[in-house]
Amino acid sequence: MISSKIASTIRASSRLAQVSHQFHSTPRSMATLGAPSKKHKVTVVGSGNWGSTIAKIVAENTKAHPETFEEDVQMWVYEEEVTIPKESKHYDESSGDKPQKLTEIINKYHENVKYLPDIALPKNIIANPSVEEAVKDSSILIFNLPHQFIGRISKQLEGKILPFARGVSCIKGVNVTESEISLFSEWIGEGLGIYCGALSGANIANEIALEKWSETTVAYDPPVIDSQAATPTGPSPSSSQINLTITDTDKQQDLKDSRGRTTKARLRAVPSSYPPLDHSVFKSLFHRPYFHVRMVSDVAGVSLGGALKNIVALAAGFVEGRGWGDNAKAAVMRVGLLEMVEFGKEFFGHSVHTATFTEESCGVADLITSCSGGRNFKCARMAAERNVSVAEVEKTELNGQMLQGTSTAKEVNSFLKARGREDAYPLFKAVLDILEGRKTVDDIPDLVARPDE
Ligand SMILES: NC(=O)c1ccc[n+]([C@@H]2O[C@H](COP(=O)([O-])OP(=O)(O)OC[C@H]3O[C@@H](n4cnc5c(N)ncnc54)[C@H](O)[C@@H]3O)[C@@H](O)[C@H]2O)c1
Numbered sequence: 024m025i026s027s028k029i030a031s032t033i034r035a036s037s038r039l040a041q042v043s044h045q046f047h048s049t050p051r052s053m054a055t056l057g058a059p060s061k062k063h064k065v066t067v068v069g070s071g072n073w074g075s076t077i078a079k080i081v082a083e084n085t086k087a088h089p090e091t092f093e094e095d096v097q098m099w100v101y102e103e104e105v106t107i108p109k110e111s112k113h114y115d116e117s118s119g120d121k122p123q124k125l126t127e128i129i130n131k132y133h134e135n136v137k138y139l140p141d142i143a144l145p146k147n148i149i150a151n152p153s154v155e156e157a158v159k160d161s162s163i164l165i166f167n168l169p170h171q172f173i174g175r176i177s178k179q180l181e182g183k184i185l186p187f188a189r190g191v192s193c194i195k196g197v198n199v200t201e202s203e204i205s206l207f208s209e210w211i212g213e214g215l216g217i218y219c220g221a222l223s224g225a226n227i228a229n230e231i232a233l234e235k236w237s238e239t240t241v242a243y244d245p246p247v248i249d250s251q252a253a254t255p256t257g258p259s260p261s262s263s264q265i266n267l268t269i270t271d272t273d274k275q276q277d278l279k280d281s282r283g284r285t286t287k288a289r290l291r292a293v294p295s296s297y298p299p300l301d302h303s304v305f306k307s308l309f310h311r312p313y314f315h316v317r318m319v320s321d322v323a324g325v326s327l328g329g330a331l332k333n334i335v336a337l338a339a340g341f342v343e344g345r346g347w348g349d350n351a352k353a354a355v356m357r358v359g360l361l362e363m364v365e366f367g368k369e370f371f372g373h374s375v376h377t378a379t380f381t382e383e384s385c386g387v388a389d390l391i392t393s394c395s396g397g398r399n400f401k402c403a404r405m406a407a408e409r410n411v412s413v414a415e416v417e418k419t420e421l422n423g424q425m426l427q428g429t430s431t432a433k434e435v436n437s438f439l440k441a442r443g444r445e446d447a448y449p450l451f452k453a454v455l456d457i458l459e460g461r462k463t464v465d466d467i468p469d470l471v472a473r474p475d476e
Protein backbone atom coordinates (compact mmCIF):
# COMPACT_ATOMS: atom_id res chain seq x y z
CA MET A 24 0.00 0.00 0.00
CA ILE A 25 2.69 2.44 1.07
CA SER A 26 4.83 1.45 -1.84
CA SER A 27 1.98 1.93 -4.35
CA LYS A 28 1.37 5.43 -2.87
CA ILE A 29 5.04 6.24 -3.27
CA ALA A 30 4.95 4.92 -6.81
CA SER A 31 1.98 7.05 -7.72
CA THR A 32 3.57 10.13 -6.11
CA ILE A 33 6.72 9.51 -8.13
CA ARG A 34 4.64 9.10 -11.29
CA ALA A 35 2.77 12.33 -10.57
CA SER A 36 5.89 14.34 -9.84
CA SER A 37 7.61 12.88 -12.85
CA ARG A 38 4.63 13.97 -14.98
CA LEU A 39 4.80 17.46 -13.48
CA ALA A 40 8.51 17.60 -14.13
CA GLN A 41 7.94 16.55 -17.72
CA VAL A 42 5.36 19.26 -18.22
CA SER A 43 7.55 21.84 -16.58
CA HIS A 44 10.33 20.71 -18.91
CA GLN A 45 8.04 21.19 -21.91
CA PHE A 46 7.16 24.72 -20.96
CA HIS A 47 10.39 26.05 -19.60
CA SER A 48 13.38 24.84 -21.69
CA THR A 49 15.67 24.88 -18.57
CA PRO A 50 16.17 21.31 -18.45
CA ARG A 51 19.60 20.07 -17.66
CA SER A 52 18.11 19.07 -14.34
CA MET A 53 15.46 17.03 -16.17
CA ALA A 54 18.01 14.78 -17.78
CA THR A 55 17.90 12.57 -14.73
CA LEU A 56 14.14 12.06 -15.09
CA GLY A 57 14.25 10.04 -18.27
CA ALA A 58 16.20 10.37 -21.49
CA PRO A 59 14.47 12.09 -24.42
CA SER A 60 13.48 9.59 -27.08
CA LYS A 61 14.59 11.64 -30.08
CA LYS A 62 17.91 13.00 -31.22
CA HIS A 63 18.66 16.22 -33.04
CA LYS A 64 19.30 15.94 -36.73
CA VAL A 65 21.69 18.61 -37.99
CA THR A 66 21.90 20.23 -41.43
CA VAL A 67 24.53 22.66 -42.63
CA VAL A 68 23.11 24.92 -45.32
CA GLY A 69 26.16 25.83 -47.38
CA SER A 70 29.42 24.13 -48.30
CA GLY A 71 32.00 26.75 -49.19
CA ASN A 72 35.31 27.26 -47.44
CA TRP A 73 33.71 27.95 -44.04
CA GLY A 74 30.56 25.90 -44.66
CA SER A 75 32.64 22.76 -45.24
CA THR A 76 34.85 23.49 -42.24
CA ILE A 77 31.88 23.96 -39.92
CA ALA A 78 30.31 20.78 -41.32
CA LYS A 79 33.54 18.95 -40.41
CA ILE A 80 33.43 20.28 -36.84
CA VAL A 81 29.76 19.49 -36.41
CA ALA A 82 30.06 16.00 -37.90
CA GLU A 83 32.92 15.20 -35.53
CA ASN A 84 30.70 16.27 -32.65
CA THR A 85 27.51 14.49 -33.72
CA LYS A 86 29.61 11.34 -33.75
CA ALA A 87 31.10 12.15 -30.35
CA HIS A 88 27.68 12.81 -28.75
CA PRO A 89 25.36 10.05 -29.98
CA GLU A 90 23.03 10.57 -27.02
CA THR A 91 22.09 14.03 -28.34
CA PHE A 92 22.58 14.02 -32.10
CA GLU A 93 21.96 11.78 -35.06
CA GLU A 94 25.36 10.91 -36.43
CA ASP A 95 24.82 11.82 -40.08
CA VAL A 96 25.02 15.51 -40.92
CA GLN A 97 23.35 16.76 -44.07
CA MET A 98 25.29 19.41 -45.96
CA TRP A 99 23.49 21.34 -48.66
CA VAL A 100 25.78 21.89 -51.65
CA TYR A 101 25.10 24.39 -54.40
CA GLU A 102 25.56 21.91 -57.20
CA GLU A 103 28.18 22.61 -59.80
CA GLU A 104 30.35 20.65 -62.20
CA VAL A 105 33.90 20.54 -60.94
CA THR A 106 37.09 19.25 -62.51
CA ILE A 107 39.34 17.57 -59.96
CA PRO A 108 42.66 19.41 -60.15
CA LYS A 109 45.68 17.43 -61.34
CA GLU A 110 47.51 18.07 -58.07
CA SER A 111 44.68 16.50 -56.04
CA LYS A 112 45.22 12.98 -54.73
CA HIS A 113 41.77 12.18 -56.11
CA TYR A 114 42.75 13.03 -59.67
CA ASP A 115 42.24 9.95 -61.72
CA GLU A 116 43.98 9.54 -65.09
CA SER A 117 41.02 7.65 -66.50
CA SER A 118 38.43 10.34 -65.78
CA GLY A 119 41.00 13.05 -66.54
CA ASP A 120 39.64 16.56 -66.80
CA LYS A 121 36.03 15.44 -67.10
CA PRO A 122 33.86 17.65 -64.86
CA GLN A 123 31.89 15.83 -62.16
CA LYS A 124 29.11 16.89 -59.82
CA LEU A 125 30.51 18.43 -56.65
CA THR A 126 28.09 16.47 -54.43
CA GLU A 127 29.24 13.21 -56.00
CA ILE A 128 32.89 14.11 -55.50
CA ILE A 129 32.28 14.98 -51.83
CA ASN A 130 30.30 11.80 -51.14
CA LYS A 131 32.84 9.61 -52.94
CA TYR A 132 36.14 11.09 -51.75
CA HIS A 133 34.96 12.85 -48.56
CA GLU A 134 36.66 16.01 -49.64
CA ASN A 135 35.40 19.30 -51.02
CA VAL A 136 38.09 19.54 -53.69
CA LYS A 137 36.98 22.99 -54.82
CA TYR A 138 36.31 24.97 -51.64
CA LEU A 139 38.31 23.10 -48.99
CA PRO A 140 40.93 21.08 -50.85
CA ASP A 141 43.25 18.58 -49.12
CA ILE A 142 41.10 18.35 -45.98
CA ALA A 143 39.56 14.98 -45.16
CA LEU A 144 35.90 15.40 -44.24
CA PRO A 145 34.21 12.98 -41.84
CA LYS A 146 32.32 10.23 -43.64
CA ASN A 147 29.11 11.13 -41.80
CA ILE A 148 28.79 14.34 -43.83
CA ILE A 149 26.23 13.70 -46.57
CA ALA A 150 26.42 16.20 -49.42
CA ASN A 151 22.95 16.93 -50.80
CA PRO A 152 22.15 19.08 -53.85
CA SER A 153 18.53 19.61 -52.76
CA VAL A 154 18.18 22.12 -49.97
CA GLU A 155 14.61 21.04 -49.26
CA GLU A 156 15.71 17.43 -48.80
CA ALA A 157 18.78 18.40 -46.81
CA VAL A 158 16.73 20.21 -44.15
CA LYS A 159 13.98 17.59 -43.93
CA ASP A 160 13.37 16.56 -40.30
CA SER A 161 16.34 18.55 -39.03
CA SER A 162 15.85 20.28 -35.71
CA ILE A 163 19.14 22.18 -35.95
CA LEU A 164 19.89 24.26 -39.05
CA ILE A 165 23.26 25.90 -39.51
CA PHE A 166 23.29 28.62 -42.14
CA ASN A 167 26.73 29.05 -43.65
CA LEU A 168 26.92 30.57 -47.10
CA PRO A 169 27.90 33.90 -48.61
CA HIS A 170 25.27 36.43 -47.58
CA GLN A 171 24.50 37.27 -51.21
CA PHE A 172 22.63 33.93 -51.52
CA ILE A 173 20.76 33.54 -48.26
CA GLY A 174 17.67 35.44 -49.47
CA ARG A 175 16.83 32.96 -52.21
CA ILE A 176 17.64 29.90 -50.09
CA SER A 177 15.64 31.12 -47.15
CA LYS A 178 12.59 31.67 -49.40
CA GLN A 179 12.98 28.15 -50.76
CA LEU A 180 12.89 26.78 -47.21
CA GLU A 181 9.66 28.47 -46.13
CA GLY A 182 7.24 25.76 -45.00
CA LYS A 183 9.82 23.00 -45.56
CA ILE A 184 11.44 22.85 -42.12
CA LEU A 185 10.38 21.48 -38.78
CA PRO A 186 8.34 24.28 -37.18
CA PHE A 187 10.22 23.95 -33.89
CA ALA A 188 13.71 23.87 -35.45
CA ARG A 189 16.40 26.22 -34.18
CA GLY A 190 19.04 27.90 -36.34
CA VAL A 191 22.54 29.27 -36.04
CA SER A 192 23.83 31.73 -38.63
CA CYS A 193 27.55 31.67 -39.42
CA ILE A 194 27.08 34.32 -42.09
CA LYS A 195 29.19 37.46 -41.82
CA GLY A 196 27.09 40.25 -43.25
CA VAL A 197 24.05 42.39 -42.52
CA ASN A 198 20.73 42.46 -44.25
CA VAL A 199 19.93 45.88 -45.68
CA THR A 200 16.65 46.51 -47.41
CA GLU A 201 15.96 50.09 -48.51
CA SER A 202 16.50 52.08 -45.35
CA GLU A 203 16.19 49.18 -42.86
CA ILE A 204 18.91 47.02 -41.44
CA SER A 205 18.67 43.66 -39.70
CA LEU A 206 20.86 40.77 -38.70
CA PHE A 207 20.81 37.70 -40.89
CA SER A 208 20.08 35.61 -37.81
CA GLU A 209 16.88 37.51 -37.11
CA TRP A 210 15.91 37.86 -40.76
CA ILE A 211 16.27 34.09 -41.26
CA GLY A 212 14.42 33.53 -38.00
CA GLU A 213 11.50 35.74 -38.95
CA GLY A 214 11.27 34.34 -42.47
CA LEU A 215 11.23 30.74 -41.31
CA GLY A 216 9.42 31.29 -38.02
CA ILE A 217 12.26 29.88 -35.93
CA TYR A 218 14.75 31.24 -33.44
CA CYS A 219 18.21 31.71 -34.96
CA GLY A 220 21.40 32.49 -33.04
CA ALA A 221 24.82 33.41 -34.46
CA LEU A 222 28.35 32.01 -34.56
CA SER A 223 31.27 34.28 -35.36
CA GLY A 224 34.89 34.62 -34.35
CA ALA A 225 38.51 35.00 -35.37
CA ASN A 226 38.04 32.07 -37.68
CA ILE A 227 40.03 31.76 -40.87
CA ALA A 228 38.51 28.54 -42.18
CA ASN A 229 41.67 26.98 -43.65
CA GLU A 230 43.47 27.15 -40.29
CA ILE A 231 40.55 25.57 -38.44
CA ALA A 232 40.18 22.86 -41.06
CA LEU A 233 43.82 21.97 -40.33
CA GLU A 234 42.82 21.79 -36.66
CA LYS A 235 44.98 24.71 -35.61
CA TRP A 236 43.60 26.11 -32.36
CA SER A 237 41.16 29.00 -32.47
CA GLU A 238 38.28 30.45 -30.48
CA THR A 239 34.79 31.39 -31.52
CA THR A 240 31.70 33.03 -30.05
CA VAL A 241 28.22 31.54 -30.25
CA ALA A 242 25.28 33.78 -29.36
CA TYR A 243 22.08 32.00 -28.52
CA ASP A 244 19.31 33.62 -26.52
CA PRO A 245 15.86 32.30 -27.39
CA PRO A 246 12.90 33.48 -25.36
CA VAL A 247 11.70 31.03 -22.74
CA ILE A 248 8.35 29.68 -23.82
CA ASP A 249 6.33 29.43 -20.64
CA SER A 250 2.82 28.34 -19.86
CA GLN A 251 1.61 31.96 -20.10
CA ALA A 252 2.71 32.00 -23.69
CA ALA A 253 0.91 28.83 -24.65
CA THR A 254 -2.01 29.35 -26.96
CA PRO A 255 -4.71 26.79 -26.26
CA THR A 256 -8.10 27.34 -27.82
CA GLY A 257 -11.10 27.99 -25.59
CA PRO A 258 -11.20 29.57 -22.14
CA SER A 259 -8.01 30.17 -20.25
CA PRO A 260 -7.29 27.00 -18.31
CA SER A 261 -5.74 26.75 -14.88
CA SER A 262 -2.09 25.74 -14.76
CA SER A 263 -3.00 22.16 -13.90
CA GLN A 264 -5.31 22.02 -16.92
CA ILE A 265 -2.55 23.39 -19.09
CA ASN A 266 -0.35 20.55 -17.97
CA LEU A 267 -2.88 18.06 -19.18
CA THR A 268 -4.26 19.62 -22.34
CA ILE A 269 -1.58 21.44 -24.27
CA THR A 270 0.55 19.49 -26.67
CA ASP A 271 4.08 20.37 -27.61
CA THR A 272 3.11 22.02 -30.86
CA ASP A 273 0.59 24.31 -29.16
CA LYS A 274 3.29 25.98 -27.17
CA GLN A 275 4.39 29.09 -28.94
CA GLN A 276 4.84 32.77 -28.44
CA ASP A 277 5.76 35.93 -30.31
CA LEU A 278 9.25 35.97 -31.70
CA LYS A 279 11.02 39.25 -30.95
CA ASP A 280 14.08 40.59 -32.70
CA SER A 281 17.29 41.69 -31.01
CA ARG A 282 15.86 45.19 -30.55
CA GLY A 283 12.88 43.79 -28.68
CA ARG A 284 10.44 44.37 -31.54
CA THR A 285 7.73 41.79 -32.11
CA THR A 286 8.13 40.08 -35.48
CA LYS A 287 5.40 38.50 -37.57
CA ALA A 288 6.63 35.03 -36.58
CA ARG A 289 5.55 32.78 -33.71
CA LEU A 290 8.14 30.69 -31.95
CA ARG A 291 7.29 27.08 -31.16
CA ALA A 292 8.65 25.10 -28.25
CA VAL A 293 11.05 22.26 -28.89
CA PRO A 294 9.09 19.09 -28.08
CA SER A 295 10.09 17.41 -24.85
CA SER A 296 10.88 14.23 -26.76
CA TYR A 297 14.11 15.98 -27.90
CA PRO A 298 17.05 16.99 -25.75
CA PRO A 299 16.45 20.65 -24.83
CA LEU A 300 18.21 23.09 -27.12
CA ASP A 301 20.15 25.14 -24.63
CA HIS A 302 23.68 26.55 -24.40
CA SER A 303 25.17 23.22 -23.37
CA VAL A 304 23.79 21.43 -26.44
CA PHE A 305 25.08 24.10 -28.80
CA LYS A 306 28.44 24.08 -27.08
CA SER A 307 28.65 20.32 -27.52
CA LEU A 308 27.79 20.75 -31.20
CA PHE A 309 30.54 23.26 -31.97
CA HIS A 310 33.28 22.89 -29.37
CA ARG A 311 36.35 20.87 -30.39
CA PRO A 312 39.78 20.59 -28.78
CA TYR A 313 41.03 22.86 -31.60
CA PHE A 314 37.91 25.08 -31.73
CA HIS A 315 37.00 26.60 -28.40
CA VAL A 316 33.52 27.99 -28.01
CA ARG A 317 32.35 30.75 -25.71
CA MET A 318 28.57 30.99 -25.42
CA VAL A 319 27.03 34.47 -25.02
CA SER A 320 23.60 36.04 -25.41
CA ASP A 321 24.43 39.14 -27.46
CA VAL A 322 23.31 38.00 -30.92
CA ALA A 323 23.44 41.54 -32.34
CA GLY A 324 27.00 42.18 -31.12
CA VAL A 325 28.25 38.84 -32.44
CA SER A 326 26.61 39.33 -35.84
CA LEU A 327 27.66 42.96 -36.26
CA GLY A 328 31.29 42.22 -35.33
CA GLY A 329 31.49 39.59 -38.07
CA ALA A 330 29.87 41.79 -40.67
CA LEU A 331 31.55 45.14 -40.06
CA LYS A 332 35.11 43.91 -39.58
CA ASN A 333 35.09 42.92 -43.27
CA ILE A 334 34.88 46.60 -44.25
CA VAL A 335 37.79 47.41 -41.96
CA ALA A 336 39.81 44.48 -43.37
CA LEU A 337 39.50 46.02 -46.83
CA ALA A 338 40.92 49.27 -45.47
CA ALA A 339 43.79 47.35 -43.84
CA GLY A 340 44.52 45.67 -47.18
CA PHE A 341 44.47 49.01 -48.99
CA VAL A 342 47.00 50.65 -46.70
CA GLU A 343 49.32 47.66 -46.71
CA GLY A 344 49.06 47.32 -50.49
CA ARG A 345 49.90 51.03 -50.76
CA GLY A 346 53.21 50.18 -49.10
CA TRP A 347 52.48 51.72 -45.72
CA GLY A 348 53.45 49.80 -42.62
CA ASP A 349 51.94 48.20 -39.55
CA ASN A 350 51.33 51.59 -37.95
CA ALA A 351 48.94 52.56 -40.73
CA LYS A 352 47.18 49.23 -40.45
CA ALA A 353 46.83 49.64 -36.68
CA ALA A 354 45.36 53.11 -37.27
CA VAL A 355 42.60 51.85 -39.55
CA MET A 356 41.90 49.02 -37.12
CA ARG A 357 41.56 51.49 -34.24
CA VAL A 358 39.19 53.75 -36.17
CA GLY A 359 37.36 50.72 -37.56
CA LEU A 360 36.74 49.22 -34.14
CA LEU A 361 35.32 52.51 -32.89
CA GLU A 362 32.98 52.72 -35.88
CA MET A 363 31.88 49.11 -35.35
CA VAL A 364 30.94 49.77 -31.72
CA GLU A 365 29.33 53.10 -32.58
CA PHE A 366 27.27 51.52 -35.35
CA GLY A 367 26.03 48.79 -33.02
CA LYS A 368 25.06 51.30 -30.35
CA GLU A 369 23.38 53.71 -32.75
CA PHE A 370 21.27 51.22 -34.65
CA PHE A 371 20.84 48.27 -32.30
CA GLY A 372 20.83 50.19 -29.02
CA HIS A 373 20.99 48.48 -25.69
CA SER A 374 20.88 44.99 -27.14
CA VAL A 375 24.54 45.39 -28.16
CA HIS A 376 27.20 45.13 -25.47
CA THR A 377 30.47 46.96 -26.06
CA ALA A 378 32.22 44.07 -24.29
CA THR A 379 31.20 41.74 -27.12
CA PHE A 380 33.44 43.82 -29.41
CA THR A 381 36.27 44.29 -26.94
CA GLU A 382 36.36 40.98 -25.10
CA GLU A 383 35.08 38.21 -27.38
CA SER A 384 36.59 36.39 -30.32
CA CYS A 385 33.85 37.77 -32.58
CA GLY A 386 35.02 41.35 -31.91
CA VAL A 387 38.55 42.60 -31.67
CA ALA A 388 40.10 39.15 -32.22
CA ASP A 389 38.25 38.71 -35.50
CA LEU A 390 39.27 42.21 -36.51
CA ILE A 391 42.93 41.36 -35.92
CA THR A 392 42.89 38.02 -37.75
CA SER A 393 40.88 39.44 -40.65
CA CYS A 394 43.28 42.36 -41.04
CA SER A 395 46.22 39.92 -41.00
CA GLY A 396 45.22 37.00 -43.17
CA GLY A 397 41.59 37.24 -44.28
CA ARG A 398 40.49 37.16 -47.91
CA ASN A 399 39.07 40.70 -47.82
CA PHE A 400 42.40 41.96 -46.54
CA LYS A 401 44.47 39.97 -49.05
CA CYS A 402 42.35 40.90 -52.06
CA ALA A 403 42.34 44.61 -51.13
CA ARG A 404 46.11 44.47 -50.67
CA MET A 405 46.59 42.88 -54.09
CA ALA A 406 44.21 45.40 -55.66
CA ALA A 407 46.22 48.31 -54.25
CA GLU A 408 49.53 46.69 -55.27
CA ARG A 409 48.38 45.97 -58.82
CA ASN A 410 46.21 49.04 -59.23
CA VAL A 411 43.19 46.98 -60.23
CA SER A 412 39.74 46.65 -58.68
CA VAL A 413 39.05 44.37 -55.71
CA ALA A 414 36.31 42.70 -57.77
CA GLU A 415 38.87 41.77 -60.40
CA VAL A 416 41.20 40.23 -57.81
CA GLU A 417 38.24 38.33 -56.31
CA LYS A 418 37.46 36.87 -59.72
CA THR A 419 40.99 35.85 -60.61
CA GLU A 420 42.34 34.72 -57.24
CA LEU A 421 39.55 33.15 -55.18
CA ASN A 422 38.45 30.20 -57.33
CA GLY A 423 34.77 30.80 -56.63
CA GLN A 424 35.08 31.87 -52.98
CA MET A 425 33.38 35.18 -52.28
CA LEU A 426 34.26 38.38 -50.47
CA GLN A 427 31.71 39.74 -48.05
CA GLY A 428 33.35 43.11 -47.36
CA THR A 429 32.73 44.72 -50.75
CA SER A 430 28.96 44.21 -50.72
CA THR A 431 28.75 44.93 -46.98
CA ALA A 432 30.54 48.26 -47.53
CA LYS A 433 27.97 49.16 -50.17
CA GLU A 434 24.99 48.00 -48.12
CA VAL A 435 26.07 49.65 -44.87
CA ASN A 436 26.83 52.93 -46.64
CA SER A 437 23.50 52.97 -48.46
CA PHE A 438 21.77 52.42 -45.12
CA LEU A 439 23.79 55.24 -43.53
CA LYS A 440 23.16 57.54 -46.46
CA ALA A 441 19.42 56.97 -46.30
CA ARG A 442 19.61 58.27 -42.73
CA GLY A 443 22.03 61.10 -43.45
CA ARG A 444 24.60 59.45 -41.19
CA GLU A 445 27.41 58.47 -43.55
CA ASP A 446 29.76 61.25 -42.40
CA ALA A 447 29.64 59.83 -38.86
CA TYR A 448 31.40 56.70 -40.13
CA PRO A 449 34.29 58.09 -42.18
CA LEU A 450 36.27 54.84 -42.50
CA PHE A 451 33.26 52.86 -43.73
CA LYS A 452 32.59 55.68 -46.22
CA ALA A 453 36.23 55.89 -47.33
CA VAL A 454 36.30 52.17 -48.12
CA LEU A 455 33.26 52.44 -50.38
CA ASP A 456 34.62 55.57 -52.03
CA ILE A 457 37.89 53.76 -52.80
CA LEU A 458 36.07 50.67 -54.08
CA GLU A 459 34.01 52.86 -56.39
CA GLY A 460 36.94 55.03 -57.54
CA ARG A 461 35.87 58.34 -55.97
CA LYS A 462 38.82 58.41 -53.56
CA THR A 463 42.26 56.84 -53.35
CA VAL A 464 44.13 55.11 -50.55
CA ASP A 465 46.18 58.27 -50.11
CA ASP A 466 43.02 60.07 -49.00
CA ILE A 467 42.40 57.75 -46.01
CA PRO A 468 44.42 59.67 -43.35
CA ASP A 469 42.55 62.91 -43.98
CA LEU A 470 39.19 61.23 -44.41
CA VAL A 471 39.30 59.52 -41.02
CA ALA A 472 40.78 62.48 -39.10
CA ARG A 473 38.21 63.92 -36.68
CA PRO A 474 37.59 67.69 -37.04
CA ASP A 475 39.61 68.50 -33.91
CA GLU A 476 42.68 66.52 -35.07
N1 LIG B 1 36.06 31.28 -45.31
C1 LIG B 1 36.33 31.74 -44.09
O1 LIG B 1 37.49 31.74 -43.62
C2 LIG B 1 35.20 32.23 -43.23
C3 LIG B 1 35.38 32.22 -41.85
C4 LIG B 1 34.36 32.67 -41.03
C5 LIG B 1 33.17 33.12 -41.58
N2 LIG B 1 33.02 33.09 -42.92
C6 LIG B 1 31.72 33.53 -43.44
O2 LIG B 1 30.97 32.37 -43.77
C7 LIG B 1 30.06 32.64 -44.84
C8 LIG B 1 30.25 31.59 -45.91
O3 LIG B 1 31.56 31.70 -46.43
P1 LIG B 1 32.34 30.51 -47.13
O4 LIG B 1 33.78 30.80 -46.92
O5 LIG B 1 31.82 29.19 -46.70
O6 LIG B 1 31.93 30.69 -48.67
P2 LIG B 1 32.91 30.81 -49.91
O7 LIG B 1 33.54 32.15 -49.92
O8 LIG B 1 33.77 29.63 -49.99
O9 LIG B 1 31.83 30.88 -51.10
C9 LIG B 1 31.58 29.93 -52.00
C10 LIG B 1 30.26 29.25 -51.74
O10 LIG B 1 29.18 29.94 -52.40
C11 LIG B 1 28.41 28.97 -53.07
N3 LIG B 1 27.66 29.55 -54.19
C12 LIG B 1 28.15 30.04 -55.34
N4 LIG B 1 27.15 30.47 -56.13
C13 LIG B 1 26.02 30.26 -55.43
C14 LIG B 1 24.64 30.49 -55.69
N5 LIG B 1 24.22 31.08 -56.81
N6 LIG B 1 23.74 30.16 -54.73
C15 LIG B 1 24.13 29.61 -53.58
N7 LIG B 1 25.42 29.34 -53.27
C16 LIG B 1 26.34 29.67 -54.20
C17 LIG B 1 29.41 27.95 -53.52
O11 LIG B 1 28.80 26.74 -53.84
C18 LIG B 1 30.28 27.84 -52.29
O12 LIG B 1 29.73 26.94 -51.38
C19 LIG B 1 30.39 34.07 -45.30
O13 LIG B 1 29.46 34.97 -44.76
C20 LIG B 1 31.77 34.35 -44.71
O14 LIG B 1 32.01 35.70 -44.40
C21 LIG B 1 34.00 32.66 -43.77
Ligand SMILES: O=P(O)(O)OC[C@H](O)CO
Pocket residue numbers: 195224225226227228333336389392393396397398399400426427
Ligand atom coordinates in the same frame (compact mmCIF):
# COMPACT_ATOMS: atom_id res chain seq x y z
O1 LIG C 1 38.58 35.66 -45.38
P1 LIG C 1 37.59 36.67 -44.89
O2 LIG C 1 38.09 38.07 -45.11
O3 LIG C 1 36.22 36.41 -45.42
O4 LIG C 1 37.56 36.48 -43.31
C1 LIG C 1 37.46 35.20 -42.83
C2 LIG C 1 36.94 35.17 -41.42
O5 LIG C 1 35.77 35.94 -41.29
C3 LIG C 1 37.96 35.59 -40.42
O6 LIG C 1 37.44 35.43 -39.12
